[in-house]
Amino acid sequence: xxxxxxxxxxxxxxxxxxxxxxxxxxxxxxxxxxxxxxxxxxxxxxxxxxxxxxxxxxxxxxxxxxxxxxxxxxxxxxxxxxxxxxxxxxxxxxxxxxxxxxxxxxxxxxxxxxxxxxxxxxxxxxxxxxxxxxxxxxxxxxxxxxxxxxxxxxxxxxxxxxxxxxxxxxxxxxxxxxxxxxxxxxxxxxxxxxxxxxxxxxxxxxxxxxxxxxxxxxxxxxxxxxxxxxxxxxxxxxxxxxxxxxxxxxxxxxxxxxxxxxxxxxxxxxxxxxxxxxxxxxxxxxxxxxxxxxxxxxxxxxxxxxxxxxxxxxxxxxxxxxxxxxxxxxxxxxxxxxxxxxxxxxxxxxxxxxxxxxxxxxxxxxxxxxxxxxxxxxxxxxxxxxxxxxxxxxxxxxxxxxxxxxxxxxxxxxxxxxxxxxxxxxxxxxxxxxxxxxxxxxxxxxxxxxxxxxxxxxxxxxxxxxxxxxxxxxxxxxxxxxxxxxxxxxxxxxxxxxxxxxxxxxxxxxxxxxxxxxxxxxxxxxxxxxxxxxxxxxxxxxxxxxxxxxxxxxxxxxxxxxxxxxxxxxxxxxxxxxxxxxxxxxxxxxxxxxxxxxxxxxxxxxxxxxxxxxx
Amino acid sequence: xxxxxxxxxxxxxxxxxxxxxxxxxxxxxxxxxxxxxxxxxxxxxxxxxxxxxxxxxxxxxxxxxxxxxxxxxxxxxxxxxxxxxxxxxxxxxxxxxxxxxxxxxxxxxxxxxxxxxxxxxxxxxxxxxxxxxxxxxxxxxxxxxxxxxxxxxxxxxxxxxxxxxxxxxxxxxxxxxxxxxxxx
Amino acid sequence: xxxxxxxxxxxxxxxxxxxxxxxxxxxxxxxxxxxxxxxxxxxxxxxxxxxxxxxxxxxxxxxxx
Ligand code: HEM
Ligand SMILES: [Cu+2]
Numbered sequence: 017x018x019x020x021x022x023x024x025x026x027x028x029x030x031x032x033x034x035x036x037x038x039x040x041x042x043x044x045x046x047x048x049x050x051x052x053x054x055x056x057x058x059x060x061x062x063x064x065x066x067x068x069x070x071x072x073x074x075x076x077x078x079x080x081x082x083x084x085x086x087x088x089x090x091x092x093x094x095x096x097x098x099x100x101x102x103x104x105x106x107x108x109x110x111x112x113x114x115x116x117x118x119x120x121x122x123x124x125x126x127x128x129x130x131x132x133x134x135x136x137x138x139x140x141x142x143x144x145x146x147x148x149x150x151x152x153x154x155x156x157x158x159x160x161x162x163x164x165x166x167x168x169x170x171x172x173x174x175x176x177x178x179x180x181x182x183x184x185x186x187x188x189x190x191x192x193x194x195x196x197x198x199x200x201x202x203x204x205x206x207x208x209x210x211x212x213x214x215x216x217x218x219x220x221x222x223x224x225x226x227x228x229x230x231x232x233x234x235x236x237x238x239x240x241x242x243x244x245x246x247x248x249x250x251x252x253x254x255x256x257x258x259x260x261x262x263x264x265x266x267x268x269x270x271x272x273x274x275x276x277x278x279x280x281x282x283x284x285x286x287x288x289x290x291x292x293x294x295x296x297x298x299x300x301x302x303x304x305x306x307x308x309x310x311x312x313x314x315x316x317x318x319x320x321x322x323x324x325x326x327x328x329x330x331x332x333x334x335x336x337x338x339x340x341x342x343x344x345x346x347x348x349x350x351x352x353x354x355x356x357x358x359x360x361x362x363x364x365x366x367x368x369x370x371x372x373x374x375x376x377x378x379x380x381x382x383x384x385x386x387x388x389x390x391x392x393x394x395x396x397x398x399x400x401x402x403x404x405x406x407x408x409x410x411x412x413x414x415x416x417x418x419x420x421x422x423x424x425x426x427x428x429x430x431x432x433x434x435x436x437x438x439x440x441x442x443x444x445x446x447x448x449x450x451x452x453x454x455x456x457x458x459x460x461x462x463x464x465x466x467x468x469x470x471x472x473x474x475x476x477x478x479x480x481x482x483x484x485x486x487x488x489x490x491x492x493x494x495x496x497x498x499x500x501x502x503x504x505x506x507x508x509x510x511x512x513x514x515x516x517x518x519x520x521x522x523x524x525x526x527x528x529x530x531x532x533x534x535x536x537x538x539x540x541x542x543x544x545x546x547x548x549x550x551x552x553x554x555x556x557x558x559x560x561x562x563x564x565x566x567x568x569x570x571x572x573x574x575x576x577x578x579x580x581x582x583x584x585x586x587x588x589x590x591x592x593x594x595x596x597x598x599x600x601x602x603x604x605x606x607x608x609x610x611x612x613x614x615x616x617x618x619x620x621x622x623x624x625x626x627x628x629x630x631x
Numbered sequence: 632x633x634x635x636x637x638x639x640x641x642x643x644x645x646x647x648x649x650x651x652x653x654x655x656x657x658x659x660x661x662x663x664x665x666x667x668x669x670x671x672x673x674x675x676x677x678x679x680x681x682x683x684x685x686x687x688x689x690x691x692x693x694x695x696x697x698x699x700x701x702x703x704x705x706x707x708x709x710x711x712x713x714x715x716x717x718x719x720x721x722x723x724x725x726x727x728x729x730x731x732x733x734x735x736x737x738x739x740x741x742x743x744x745x746x747x748x749x750x751x752x753x754x755x756x757x758x759x760x761x762x763x764x765x766x767x768x769x770x771x772x773x774x775x776x777x778x779x780x781x782x783x784x785x786x787x788x789x790x791x792x793x794x795x796x797x798x799x800x801x802x803x804x805x806x807x808x809x810x811x812x813x814x815x
Numbered sequence: 816x817x818x819x820x821x822x823x824x825x826x827x828x829x830x831x832x833x834x835x836x837x838x839x840x841x842x843x844x845x846x847x848x849x850x851x852x853x854x855x856x857x858x859x860x861x862x863x864x865x866x867x868x869x870x871x872x873x874x875x876x877x878x879x880x
Contacts, residue, residue, distance in 0.1 A: 086777045187648050252655045260648045286655065290663040298670070298755070307751040309670070315748025320673050324666055644877070651874055677850050688837045692830060695860075699826040702868045706817035799868045803861045810853040814840035 018094035019101035026074030030201075033069025037062035055212075056234045056304045063238050067201055074197050075103025080190045103197060105189030106591060110196050111175030112489065115482070117199055118167035121159050122475075123554060124207075128156035130551050133544040139534045149530035151214020151232075158206060158219040158236065162243060164336040164470050169285070170196070170250060172481045173278045173339065175489060177254060179582035179589060180272045182263025182598040182615065187256040195246045195253070202246070205239035218528055220325065221295075223310035223318050227302045234303065237296040244293040247335075251285030254278055263581070263615070265600035270614075272580050272604045273349075273356060273363070273411075277342025280366045284331045284338070284373060291328030295321050322384055326377035334373045336470050337437070338366060340477025341408050344433035347484050348412055349605045350578045351427035352419025356605040362411035368404025376401060382450050383457045391450045398448040405441065409434065424576075425499040429480030432507050436472025439511075440465055443518065458528070461521025464514045471510060479506075479557070486564070487571030491587045494564040502556040509550035516543050579614045580604045646789060653793055657800045664804050667759060668811050671752040677815045680749045681742055687813040690733035691805065694764075697726035698802040701771075701795045711785040713778060720775045720791075723798065727768040734761045756808055763801045770794045821867050832860050 041061045042052035072081055078090045092102045099109055100116075131152050135143045144152065174192065178185055186192045209215050213230030221240075226233050258279045262271070271279075298309040298321065308314040310321055349356040356362065378386060378394040412434045421427065443465040446452045456462060479502075486494050520536050520543075521527075532540065574583040581598055582589070598615040606612040704719030734757050743750040774791050777783065783791055836856040843849040865871045 084773050086780060086782060188652060248659050252652060252659065255655060256648055256652045260644075260651065286659050287662060290659065290666055294663060294666045294670075301751070301755060305745060305754075307745050307755065308748055309674075309751055309755075314746055315674060316751065317674060320670055323673070324670065327666070646878055647874075650878075654871070654874055677846055684837075684841075688833060692833055695829045695833060696826065698864060698868060699822055699829070702817060702822050702825070703819065706819055706822060709817055796869050799864055803864055806860045806864075807857055810836060810840070810857055814836060814853055815846075815850050 017098070018092065019098040022075060022092055022094070022102045026070045026197075029073030030066045030070030034062040034066030036069075037065035040065075054304075055231050059231070059234050060238065060300070060304060063201075063205070067198075067242065070201055071194065071197055076190075076194060076197070079103055079105070079193070103193050105185065105193055107174050107178050107186045107189065107192060108489075108589060108591075110192050111171050111173075113196050114166065114174060114199070115171030117196075117203070118163050118171060121203060122163045122167065123558070125156050125159035125163065126551055126554065128152045128159070130548060132156065133547040135530055136532070136540050137544045138541070139532050139537055141531060144530060146530050147214060147216065150216040150218075150528070151210050153528055154215035154218050154236075155206065155209060158215075158240065159203075160470075161219050161332070161336075162202070162206075164474050165247060165285075165332060166199070166243075166250075168339040168343070168474065168478050168481065169254075169278065169281060169335070170199075170246075172343070172478070172485065173254065173281075174250075176485060176582055177257060177275055177278050178261070179585070179593060180275050180580055181258065181261060181266055182581050182594060182600065183257060183261035184593050184597075186253050187261055188253050191249055191253055195250045198242055198246045202239045202243045205235045205242075209235050220329070221299060222325075223299060223302065223321050226299050227310055234300065237300045240296050241293045244289045247285045247289045251282035251289075254282035255286065258282075263597050263600050265615075267600075269360070270600060270603055272346065273359070274339075274342040274346045276363050276366055277338045277345075280370045281335050281338045281342075283370055284335045288328045288331040288335075288374065291324050291326075292332070293328075295324040295328070298324070319381075319384060319386055322381050322386075323378070326380045327374075330377040330380065331373045333466070333469065334369055337473040337477075338369065340433055340437075340474035341366070343477040343481040343484070344430040345408070345412055345415070346580075347426045347430035347480050348415050348434075349607070350484075350576055350580075351422045351424065351430070352415050353422065353607045354415055354419045354605075355603070355607060355609065356411060357414025357417070358407070358411045359603075359605070361407045365404040365407030365411070368407070369401060372397060372401045372404065379448050379453075382453045395448055395450055399445065402441065402445070409438070424483075425494075425496060425503055426480045426484035426576075428500065428503045428507075429476050429483065432476045432503070433473055433480065436468055436476060436511070439515070440468030440472055443468065455524075456521060458526060459521040460517050460525045460527055463527050464517040464521060467514045467517075471514075476507075479503075482561075484576070485582075486561075487575050488582060488587045488589070490565050490568070491571055492564055492568035493571040493575065494568060495560050498556055498560040502553055502560065505553040505556065506550065509546055509553060513543055513546040513550050516546070579607065581615050584615065584617065649789060649793065653796060657796075660800070660804075664759075664807070667752070667756050668807065671756065671811060674748045674752060679813070679815055680753070682753075682813050683737060683740065684813065686733060686737055687809060690730050690737075691809045693726050693733065694730045694802055694805050697723045697730065698799050700726065701798045705788075705792055705795045708778075708783055708788045708791055709785050713781070713783070716783075716791070717775065717778055720771060720778065724768055724771050724775065727764055727771070727798075731761055731764055731768070734764075753812055756812060760801070760804055760808055763804070767794070767798045767801050770797065817867075817870075825863060825867055828863065829860055832856055 212232035707716035
């Protein structure tokens with residue numbers, strides 16, 4: 017059993033590392049006259065050593081570490097499905113590792129949401145006490161943020177960016193594997209926070225609460241810092257891959273829009289993720305080293321945290337949604353059988369968001385007590401982002417306009433992205449205007465807003481991508497009827513849940529609080545029931561995916577008659593992707609343009625890419 | 632498995648890709664250090680605390696000198712002078728250690744404590760930076776060992792160049808941190 | 816390819832600038848002015864290191880042998 021061996025050796029060396037860390041702390045503390053064990057300090061150092069041990073044991077030592085000492089490297093080769101449990105350099109393996117892992121995380125975090133809605137069905141406390149509610153709420157939040165940041169980027173991005181640009185792999189395959197294998201420890205740490213008391217501070221971890229709360233916060237901080245590292249290194253890899261590994265002839269003006277969105281997203285990840293990591297590092301230092309970043313008594317300032325944190329976390333919302341836009345534009349063009357409208361403007365819009373996304377963070381802080389003169393600039397900058405966002409919408413609507421829409425599941429999800437995000441964007445305007453925000457801050461209105469943008473914009477995009485590329489990744493076709501059932505079920509219950517949720521928000525119902533005034537009981541009961549329906553829709557999805565992957569009918573090579581490169585090779589693609597790098601001739605979306613081809617494959621028996629484009 | 636087939640057609644200039652990747656990594660680290668610097672100005676403005684100025688200028692000169700010796704090591708290996716490169720590398724490592732000891736001495740003798748704001752930023756910034764210095768020393772030692780085994784030449788010395796670039800980067804960070812902490 | 820001469824010139828340049836920065840810090844009392852001068856001094860050290868020592872131009876010019 018290669019799979020078992022690989023994971024077990026990782027766990028083994030990880031444990032050795034962990035105890036090594038504990039031992040070192042014990043020795044140093046013993047020598048300096050402290051107790052040998054201190055929960056927070058020991059966990060921190062144990063984790064750091066354990067993480068290194070885990071990585072090395074799971075295969076990084078053989079594939080990479082040996083090189084640092086001038087030794088010969090090797091890969092653990094595993095047959096069939098077992099390779100998904102090894103440190104594999106193949107971007108297609110890594111993509112599926114990410115995708116499956118994060119779908120599992122998504123379902124777990126969704127379960128947390130169900131529990132919260134259960135508690136909120138009635139006012140007063142039923143299922144949980146306040147601490148337990150907070151623990152579930154924080155866990156739901158951070159896990160979903162992780163899913164939103166990494167599922168599309170790490171999963172679909174890894175799988176399809178190299179294929180769509182005609183490369184044989186990512187630029188740094190080992191780094192790619194490293195970013196994936198950092199994820200299991202992150203998930204394990206986050207999921208074990210409830211055993212140390214549970215994080216009470218939500219995913220944002222504001223001090224002073226995060227500095228004084230129980231030591232599960234340390235697990236949270238370490239996990240998120242590690243996750244940030246993954247995100248940064250992944251972004252770096254994508255940027256270099258897209259710049260240097262494009263097939264001959266694939267100029268920037270011909271890049272598929274999904275690749276463009278990944279490029280912009282990667283820059284965001286590379287530029288801003290440090291903010292979250294640094295913010296949590298400061299919290300960690302305040303906690304375990306008694307430092308004073310946030311303690312106002314000794315010269316610190318809690319606002320520092322909010323600035324550093326939102327410096328990342330506003331751009332993070334674009335890290336979440338831009339890949340969703342990319343997928344939506346991609347499928348909308350393929351399924352409208354029309355060239356992508358205003359391609360250059362759409363790219364410009366993405367770049368504009370990249371430029372503006374970094375200068376709006378303090379719109380999350382209008383009620384924080386920061387200086388008043390900052391309100392105006394951040395208000396204006398925030399609303400200015402609707403201009404580049406509008407360009408992306410322009411491209412989507414222009415493509416749909418007079419198109420011959422082919423309403424298969426990927427297309428339905430793609431259109432839903434546009435619809436949902438429009439709703440989320442509109443509510444964003446209310447939150448960006450200081451006078452309305454002062455009323456709406458920290459209410460369920462904000463919750464509705466960001467679920468519309470993130471779930472509506474990105475998770476719907478994720479599902480569009482999963483259905484669209486399912487035949488490519490598995491070589492089998494999913495069941496279209498069930499898929500459409502999933503779509504309508506999810507789309508309707510999602511919109512009902514979160515549209516209605518604006519109302520208690522406007523009434524002043526606070527987010528993150530387990531209880532609320534009795535007068536809001538009816539509407540909350542309604543939202544809860546609708547949320548349960550939303551949760552249930554994923555059963556259809558999971559069943560369809562699992563069943564079709566194992567038993568589904570074998571898919572045609574190019575079931576959507578799409579023109580982009582990834583559809584011109586066998587499904588699933590061979591290890592080396594292309595026997596010879598393809599030569600790119602024309603634009604990827606020129607549907608209906610007579611005589612145009614996107615790419616040709618020298619030396620291969622396949623048709624030129626875009627052969628199905630004439631219809 | 633994949634690695635072998637990938638090598639079959641390698642149309643891309645791998646050295647260039649590695650170099651660009653390393654620069655992006657520096658870029659990303661710059662933001663990390665930049666945030667720490669911003670935290671220092673956010674909390675303390677442009678005031679300075681009393682510090683051992685002689686020590687500060689001393690360790691700064693040492694670290695900058697180590698950058699020069701690192702450059703010399705790279706130049707030597709580019710001219711295929713292995714023995715000479717080895718000496719420059721060892722010199723760099725030694726200077727790196729001296730710098731780290733200097734920081735340690737400053738920590739031991741500082742007049743402020745980590746429980747107050749200036750101490751907080753001072754110890755965090757120097758600590759994160761010293762961590763980078765020590766990892767740089769470790770990497771330099773690894774390439775020095777391989778150099779001793781006769782591995783590099785003017786044709787193939789990316790591990791040395793990459794490590795030395797990292798060393799210069801850490802030096803640049805200190806060039807910013809030094810005035811931020813000691814001089815403004 | 817690097818050259819030894821550049822190494823020596825840079826050594827002198829950097830050490831002189833450190834001395835200059837140090838003197839600015841000791842003798843300039845006006846805070847904003849001191850801050851600005853130090854910023855200039857710092858970049859005057861960092862940019863040549865990136866250019867001559869780290870060969871930043873090889874990123875876009877490619878390797879030279
Ligand atoms: C039209 C563009 C948008 C505008 C004008 C906007 C505006 C805002 C504002 C002002 C807030 C702060 C609300 C408050 O706490 O009082 C906010 C919160 C939030 N927004 Fe948006 N937003 C926009 C798009 C997005 C997008 C694209 C996403 C994600 C994909 C997003 C996700 C979030 C999240 C997660 C929060 C809440 C963070 C928290 O407090 O936990 N927003 N938005
Ligand atoms: Cu925001």
